Amino acid sequence: MEDWAQMRDCRFEIGRVPELLERVERDDDADAWKELGWRLVLEHDLVSPASFAALPRLVRLAPRSAQARALAGEILGRAAGRHGCDALLAGCAGAIAQFREVLDRHLRSRPADYLMSFLALLSAEEEYHWAAVLGDFTDDFYPLACPHCDAEVVIAIGDYGRYSATRDWNMGDVERRDLRPAAAEGLTGTGRWMHETVVRDGQKTLADGIRHLFGDAECPGCASVFNVADEYTYANRPVMR
Known part of the structure; x- marks a missing residue:
């Protein structure tokens, strides 16, 4: 049982969050969800x-709640930051494992909030850099430095x-240089898991985008070829403390 008297929220207040949780548990109150959002996740990833x-x-x-899935995913998406709550996060291990199962079942139903729930699953799997930037592959950009010439x-x-x-x-x-998408059978590790999940759930656009994201690119400056996901991960993956 948490001692809420010691649990300040993002507005440096105590006591309000448990009241709001009781309201959404009881009535799925829209105003309570809105207030929970800015008390539990603040701008600048706090x-x-x-x-x-x-x-x-x-x-x-x-x-049963899209708001709960979204808010839990947003919190986990900031788990690698400097929040000073490592002990509290460690105590959530069981809940996080349960959240993975909930999200996986939800994704299998091909819901309207598929991308949001997939990003939450990426956070629950500690793939924080992908959870922060992955879009629907209609307008995605990934800036990085060429590993060979630093362009x-x-x-x-x-x-x-x-x-x-x-x-x-x-x-x-x-x-411009055309990307060279990875073959589905050639994917490994995180890329393979991401691709297999969205293929399983009939998300063709995401599947195609992931193959390009985990494929190769040619540097316009020096014409060297490198793996997009490897370089982006190297530059952006947070180091867990």
């Missing part, structure tokens, strides 16, 4: 002790094309 203390109760609501390269995966390019702020994306 969370608080109350955020992690509330997580098990949010997970219990998650099978700035933008990776585009969307309806307008799937390419690497140099970004010119006056002319747009120039010197």
Whole structure:
């Protein structure tokens, strides 16, 4: 049982979060959900002790509540940050494992909130960098540095094309090179798991986008070829303390 008297929220207040949780558990109150959102997750990726203390109760609501799934996912998406709540996070291990199961079952139903729930699952699996940036592959950009010449390269995966390019702020994306998508059977690790999950659930656009994301790109500057996901992960994956 958490001592809520010690659990400040993102507004540096105590006591309000448990009241709001009781309201959403009882009545699915829209105003209470809205207030919970800005008390448990603040701008600039900030969370608080109350955020992690509330997580098990949010997970219990998650099978029937899109708001609970979204808010729990947002909290977990910030778990790698400097929140000072490591002990509280460690105490949520059971709830996080349960949340993974809830999300996996939900995704199998091909829900309207598929992408949001998939991002929450990525956070629950500690794939924080992908949870933060993965889109629906209609307008996705992944900036990174070429590992060979250090040139700035933008990776585009969307309806307008799937390419690497140099970004010119006056002319747009120039010197485009088509991406080389990975073969489904050649994917390994996180890429394979992500691809198999969305294929299982009939998400064709996501599946195609993931193959490009975990495929290869050519640097417009030096013409060297590198793996997009490897370089993006190297540059952006947070180090767990």
